[in-house]
Amino acid sequence: MEKRMYFEARNLHKYYPGVHALNNVTIVADKGEVLGIIGINGAGKSTFMNALAGEICIDKGTYYIDGKETIIRNQNDSGKCRIALIHQEAVVFKDMTVAENIFIYNLNKYTKAGRIQYKRLFEDASKYLSMIGADIDPKEIVKNITIGEKQMIEIARALVRDAEIVLFDEPTSSLSLDEKENLFRIIGELKQKNKIVMYITHFIDEIMRICDRTVVMRDGCVTGEFLNEDVTTKELVTGIAGQEVETIVNATDKRDKEIVLKVENLNCYPVVRNVNFAVKKGEILGLWGLLGSGRTEIVRNILALDKPDSGIVYKRNNKGILEKISGHKLLEECAYVTEDRHLDGLFMQMPIWKNISMANLKKFEHFIMDEQKERDYALQMINEMQIKASDENVLVETLSGRNQQKVVMARSIGKNPDIFFIDEPTRGVDINAKSFIHKKIVELAECGCAIVMISSELEENLNLCDRVLIVRNGEIVAEVAKKDISKQKLMDLCQGIREEVKYE
Amino acid sequence: MNREVKIKNMKLAALNNAVYIFGILIIAVFSVMSPYFFTVTNATSILRASTLMLSIGIGMTFALIVGELDLSVGANCRFSASVCALLMVNYKWNPYLCMIMMPILGGLVGLVNGILVTRVKLNAWLVTLSMKLALVGIVVKLTNTVAINMPQEVLQFRNFKIFGLSSFIVFILVVMLIMQFVLKYTTFGRKIVAVGSNPNAASKLGLSVKNYKLAAFTISGIFAGLGGMLICINLGSVTRELGDGYEFTAVAAIVLGGVSLAGGEGSVFPKAFIGVLILTMIENGLTMIGADIYVFQIAKALIIFVMMYIDSKKNKI
Numbered sequence: 001m002e003k004r005m006y007f008e009a010r011n012l013h014k015y016y017p018g019v020h021a022l023n024n025v026t027i028v029a030d031k032g033e034v035l036g037i038i039g040i041n042g043a044g045k046s047t048f049m050n051a052l053a054g055e056i057c058i059d060k061g062t063y064y065i066d067g068k069e070t071i072i073r074n075q076n077d078s079g080k081c082r083i084a085l086i087h088q089e090a091v092v093f094k095d096m097t098v099a100e101n102i103f104i105y106n107l108n109k110y111t112k113a114g115r116i117q118y119k120r121l122f123e124d125a126s127k128y129l130s131m132i133g134a135d136i137d138p139k140e141i142v143k144n145i146t147i148g149e150k151q152m153i154e155i156a157r158a159l160v161r162d163a164e165i166v167l168f169d170e171p172t173s174s175l176s177l178d179e180k181e182n183l184f185r186i187i188g189e190l191k192q193k194n195k196i197v198m199y200i201t202h203f204i205d206e207i208m209r210i211c212d213r214t215v216v217m218r219d220g221c222v223t224g225e226f227l228n229e230d231v232t233t234k235e236l237v238t239g240i241a242g243q244e245v246e247t248i249v250n251a252t253d254k255r256d257k258e259i260v261l262k263v264e265n266l267n268c269y270p271v272v273r274n275v276n277f278a279v280k281k282g283e284i285l286g287l288w289g290l291l292g293s294g295r296t297e298i299v300r301n302i303l304a305l306d307k308p309d310s311g312i313v314y315k316r317n318n319k320g321i322l323e324k325i326s327g328h329k330l331l332e333e334c335a336y337v338t339e340d341r342h343l344d345g346l347f348m349q350m351p352i353w354k355n356i357s358m359a360n361l362k363k364f365e366h367f368i369m370d371e372q373k374e375r376d377y378a379l380q381m382i383n384e385m386q387i388k389a390s391d392e393n394v395l396v397e398t399l400s401g402r403n404q405q406k407v408v409m410a411r412s413i414g415k416n417p418d419i420f421f422i423d424e425p426t427r428g429v430d431i432n433a434k435s436f437i438h439k440k441i442v443e444l445a446e447c448g449c450a451i452v453m454i455s456s457e458l459e460e461n462l463n464l465c466d467r468v469l470i471v472r473n474g475e476i477v478a479e480v481a482k483k484d485i486s487k488q489k490l491m492d493l494c495q496g497i498r499e500e501v502k503y504e
Numbered sequence: 505m506n507r508e509v510k511i512k513n514m515k516l517a518a519l520n521n522a523v524y525i526f527g528i529l530i531i532a533v534f535s536v537m538s539p540y541f542f543t544v545t546n547a548t549s550i551l552r553a554s555t556l557m558l559s560i561g562i563g564m565t566f567a568l569i570v571g572e573l574d575l576s577v578g579a580n581c582r583f584s585a586s587v588c589a590l591l592m593v594n595y596k597w598n599p600y601l602c603m604i605m606m607p608i609l610g611g612l613v614g615l616v617n618g619i620l621v622t623r624v625k626l627n628a629w630l631v632t633l634s635m636k637l638a639l640v641g642i643v644v645k646l647t648n649t650v651a652i653n654m655p656q657e658v659l660q661f662r663n664f665k666i667f668g669l670s671s672f673i674v675f676i677l678v679v680m681l682i683m684q685f686v687l688k689y690t691t692f693g694r695k696i697v698a699v700g701s702n703p704n705a706a707s708k709l710g711l712s713v714k715n716y717k718l719a720a721f722t723i724s725g726i727f728a729g730l731g732g733m734l735i736c737i738n739l740g741s742v743t744r745e746l747g748d749g750y751e752f753t754a755v756a757a758i759v760l761g762g763v764s765l766a767g768g769e770g771s772v773f774p775k776a777f778i779g780v781l782i783l784t785m786i787e788n789g790l791t792m793i794g795a796d797i798y799v800f801q802i803a804k805a806l807i808i809f810v811m812m813y814i815d816s817k818k819n820k821i
Contacts, residue, residue, distance in 0.1 A: 015508055059508065305707065332710040344704030349768055350697075358698055359709050361691040368689040 004067045005030045007165055007196055012061035014047055016398070021047040022058065023220040029213075031164070034187060034197040036211030036228070038204065038240055040402065040430030044220040045200045049167050052198075053085035054078030079105070084158030085167040089174075090150035092142050098149075099125035099138035102156045128156045132186050148179030155186060165196045172206060173428065176291055184210050202430050204236050216240055241432050248438035249463045250284055252446065257281040260450045261419050262322060263302055266311030271297040273474040275311070279419070279450040284441065286461045287454045289471030289494050295454045296339060298471065299421050303331045315419070330419075335359070335412035339423040339454070345408045348397040352389060352407055353378035355396050359411045381410040386436065402433035409437060413444065420444060423454045438464060458487050470494055522814045523762055523775075527782050534789035541792050548669060554784040555676050555734045556581070558777065560747075560754040562683050563614075563727025565776045568758065569687070570720035571700040571767025572628045576617060576635040577728040578750030582742070583639040584610040585732030589652040589742045599657035603736070607729035613639065614725015618718035636751070649744040654736050661737045672737045679730075684773040696720060701768025756804075757783040760811050782807075 005028040014022040022044050029035045037045045050056045052063075054075040063070045065081050072078050078085075092101050099121045103110060110121045125138035134152040136145060142153070151171060158166050168187070172180050187210055190197050199211055207214050208228060216224035216239045224239045257280040266275040271294045279285050287295040301308040304327020314322040315330060325333075338344045347355050357364055357374040364374045378392040385406045389399060396407055405426070412420065425441060426434040441464060445451055455461055461468050462485055470478040470493040478493050518525070535542035560577050567574040584606045592602040613635065620631045664671045687693035699706045699716040707713050728747075735746060755765075761779020763770030770776065786807060790800055 015512065328710065331708075336708055338705075338708055344702065344708050347698060347701040347705055347768070349764075350701055354694070358694070361694055365691050368685075369691065369694060371689075 004064065006066055008064040009048075009052070010062050010064070012048070012051065012058050014044075014051065014056070014058050020220050022051070022061075025061075025217075025220070025222055027215055027222065029165075029196045029198065031196055032191055032194045033213065034191050034199060034211045036207040036214040037198060037200045037217060038202060038207050038214060038236065039217035040202065040240060040432060043217040043240075043430075045217050046169060047220075048217075049085060049169050049198070049200055052078065052083055052165075052167060054083075055085075079161060082162060082164040083167065084154075084161060084163035084165070085169060086151060086154045086158065086171055088170045090147070090154050092150050092153055094141075094143040096142060097138065098129075098136055098140050098142060098145065098153060101142055101153050102128060102138070102160060104157065105161060125156070128159055131159060132156060132189070133182065146176075146179070148175050148182070151175070151179075151183070163195070165198065166190055168197065168199045168201075170201055170428070171199075172201070172203065174291065202240075204233050204240075207236070208233060218242055237431065240430070246435055247463060248435055248442055250442045250445065250466065252282075257283065258316065258320070259322065260316040261452075262314040264312045264314070266298065266301055266313075267309045268297065268301045268306055268311075268474075269309055271474045272301050272308070275301075275474075275476055277469055277476060279452060281316075281418075281450055282445050282448045283466045284445050284451045284453060284464050286465035286468035287452065287471055288461055288468045288490055291456065293471045293494065294474035295471045296423055297474065299336070299423065299452065299454065301327075303327050303334075303336060303421070305331070333417070334419040334421060335415045335417035336421045337408050337412055337423060337425065339427060341404050341408050346396050346404055349395060351393045351395055352382065352387070352399075353392040355407050356381050356411050356414060359415045377414070381414060385410045385413075385440070402429045405429050405433065405437065409440060413440065418449055420449050420451045422451065425453065425455065426457070426460065458490060461485065461490060462487065472496060519814055519817060523760065523778055523782070523811065526811070527778060527785070530782060530785055530789065534785070534792060538789070538792040541789055546788065546792070548673075550781070550784050550788050551673050552670065552738060553788065554780050555673055555738060556731045556747075557750070557754055557757055557784065558680065558780045559676055559727050559731035559734055560750055561758045561776045561780045562680055562772050563724035563730075564751075564754045565758050565763050565770055565772050566683075566687075566696065566720045566727075567724040568755070568763050568765060569700045569767060569770050570696050570717050571703065572621065572717060572720060573632070573755070573765075574614070574617065574721060574724040575629060575632040575751045576613065576639060577724060577731075577754060578747035579636040579639040579643075580610050580613045580725055580728035581732045581735070581747035581750060583613065583643050583732075584729035585736055585742045585746060586643045586647055586652065588732075589654065589736065590646060592655065592658075593652055599655055603658065603733050606733040606736070607726045610729020610732065611722050611726035614722040614728070615718070617725065618721030621721065622714040622717050632751075647742075647744075651741050651743045653741045658736055659740050662740075670737075672734050676730075676734060680773055680777060684771060687772055692719075697768055753783070754780075756808050760808060 008028045010026050012022045012025040025044065025048060027037070027048065037048065039045045047056065051058045052072065054072050054077050057073050063072055070081055072081060093104070100107070102125050103121060107116060110117050122138045129136055129138065129152065132152060132155055134149065134156070136149050136152060142150065171183060175183065187197055187199070201207060211228055214226045214228055214231065214236065215222055216226070216236065218240065226236070259278045260281050262278040264276055266272055275298055287298060289295045297306060300306045301311065302313055313325055313327065313330060315325040315333070317323045342348070347358065353375050356378045361369070364370050364377070375392050382389060382392060387403050387406045387410070389403065396404060399407065422441070426437050429437065438460070441451060441453070453464065465485065466482050468480045468485055468490065469476045470480065470490070472494060480489065480493070531542065540546055560581060564574060564577060587609060588602040588606045591597040592599050617632055617635055620626050621628045661672050662670050666674045687696065695706070695711050696716050696719070699711060699713050703713045732746070736742060757779040758770070758776040759765055759779065760782060761777065762775040763779070783804065786803060787800060790803060
């Protein structure tokens with residue numbers, strides 16, 4: 001008999017209505033190993049993680065942990081198997097202290113005569129926090145700390161429970177660079193401590209950097225397994241996508257076009273300070289800055305979703321004259337794709353067709369709503385955007401991330417806007433869909449739509465933008481033209497390492 | 505694989521239509537237990553008894569769909585009916601005018617609720633709850649809890665029949681269909697649903713979340729007042745029990761029918777209508793078989809529990 005690994009999941013199956021989310025998945029891992037699991041959205045990697053964490057129950061299959069057959073039906077079972085999941089969005093209680101959050105499963109051990117012994121709690125909390133090198137005050141209330149620090153709480157919590165298997169579900173998606181580095185260091189330490197780390201992501205560079213072995217998933221199946229020493233990035237990309245992926249680059253020159261949107265002296269203290277810029281027809285303008293630099297707030301203030309202290313916005317009207325426009329009016333006329341499709345992008349419990357037509361109901365109204373026309377239009381968009389859904393009646397919540405993002409895009413494109421604000425066009429979206437969305441954005445620009453894009457991904461700014469404005473502390477500190485855009489320059493500028501000529 | 509998926513889909517279909525299956529079951533059980541249950545006369549009396557709850561339910565559906573709860577509907581119904589009835593009887597105002605004033609007065613109360621919630625930004629539960637207390641207080645002060653009897657002009661609507669049904673029953677059924685039409689086939693209705701489904705996303709599309717919520721509260725108020733009008737025609741008097749506890753009965757009924765408490769999902773017809781009908785049918789059936797009056801409450805509660813359980817099952821599958 002072959003040697004048993006510490007953790008084995010054999011022939012897992014999970015069915016959702018219409019989807020075979022896990023199809024005969026077998027994944028094994030041994031102690032002291034960092035296993036990467038990579039795949040596009042909807043490949044089944046999150047389903048696998050959630051099954052291990054006990055958040056969902058698999059329909060068929062067996063787990064062996066330490067050679068013993070084990071059943072995981074709920075979070076308690078998972079905890080008993082010493083599995084801990086570090087969520088993409090940290091699960092924390094935001095009105096409690098850091099220490100209480102860390103020991104949330106073990107608070108009774110710190111209780112004497114019905115009272116929590118806070119002194120001992122705080123001491124132990126700082127012990128665990130220093131173990132992972134996190135510099136957080138255990139007495140701090142969680143709502144006051146950063147996203148990266150919240151993640152540290154979850155990791156500390158896993159240590160407290162003495163977890164042998166630590167699962168990371170796309171942990172870097174909202175971390176800053178420093179926080180990311182810190183996380184990688186901690187993962188290295190976990191490995192030293194002989195734990196199993198399973199790391200889900202769709203970033204290949206992260207996989208190449210920290211993992212020993214990589215499992216590639218596609219359409220609910222495991223399609224490949226590589227030792228990281230003998231695999232190249234290109235092989236992985238092809239394995240993940242099932243085909244070669246093209247990089248979309250926006251190459252046309254738009255210097256001579258007329259201005260369609262001009263923002264003057266926009267202020268919303270302290271997050272937006274004295275912002276001035278203009279966008280030309282058919283131009284893709286990037287707003288680049290770190291998380292929390294005020295880039296999203298600039299757009300929100302232009303559209304009057306926040307109340308600006310001052311500022312005038314001009315938009316080019318039908319006659320070709322720049323005209324003052326109110327934020328509400330602009331919001332009605334332009335398209336705005338927000339960064340978080342779950343929070344304020346989609347109507348999750350509604351079918352695709354209602355989501356797509358929602359942005360321009362007037363177009364389908366002939367005294368009453370013309371439902372057939374809406375459905376036909378939705379089908380056409382589903383086709384055009386290559387949304388994977390059996391028909392237009394599918395509820396948006398059942399779609400995978402990339403298809404949801406495409407629905408958001410389809411809705412906005414259907415509005416035929418002449419100005420398009422996009423915040424994080426490809427967050428949480430795999431490489432195939434990313435390339436597709438990039439293509440659509442470039443197409444839109446070629447049709448004359450002015451695009452203001454916010455993206456945390458350097459590549460996206462590099463490949464798509466005609467111009468990039470650097471945002472720091474709510475101010476536009478520099479402007480970089482297409483020919484000058486480089487990775488290093490953008491990084492330096494947004495962190496204030498390099499000073500550029502002030503934007504005029 | 506296919507077999508398992510099929511079973512799941514079948515279960516889902518059964519759960520989705522649970523309320524209809526349940527309705528048929530109730531009809532069957534009561535029909536067996538009482539020979540008078542499954543008759544045209546009884547069907548008419550069930551419809552007649554359901555008009556008040558139906559009217560309040562229609563308004564409440566709009567409030568729930570937009571994601572808010574209106575706890576003042578019962579008191580609002582009594583308030584609108586009482587004030588207008590007093591004007592009609594004690595101050596000899598034109599009875600027809602007073603009847604039309606009932607929904608208008610209800611709508612005004614709803615509008616105040618809406619303004620307090622959306623503009624002054626107070627919590628909807630507390631606003632409507634204190635509104636309820638205030639309205640009941642005003643009514644008690646004005647009427648001294650004495651019942652007010654309606655003049656002949658009002659009662660004539662009861663005797664005026666269309667297709668063998670009293671005109672006010674036909675009236676509320678038609679209004680119900682119109683409101684469903686508004687909800688489903690107008691941009692206004694679609695936007696109300698959107699606001700309830702995800703207010704954040706709706707605001708990013710340029711919809712004024714505040715105004716649609718305000719509209720929903722107003723509609724809720726109008727239909728509370730309309731319920732008062734219907735009960736005046738139906739019973740011929742405004743009593744001190746009118747509308748008492750109706751905010752919760754109506755919510756229970758329409759949620760039973762499948763209107764979501766979380767907002768964004770529901771319809772006036774068939775969902776709210778079926779819910780109201782089932783609850784009325786249960787009361788009627790229990791009366792028919794001569795059940796203890798106290799059993800009513802327990803039975804109602806049990807049925808609501810069961811339906812909610814089925815609903816939670818639906819989400820888990």
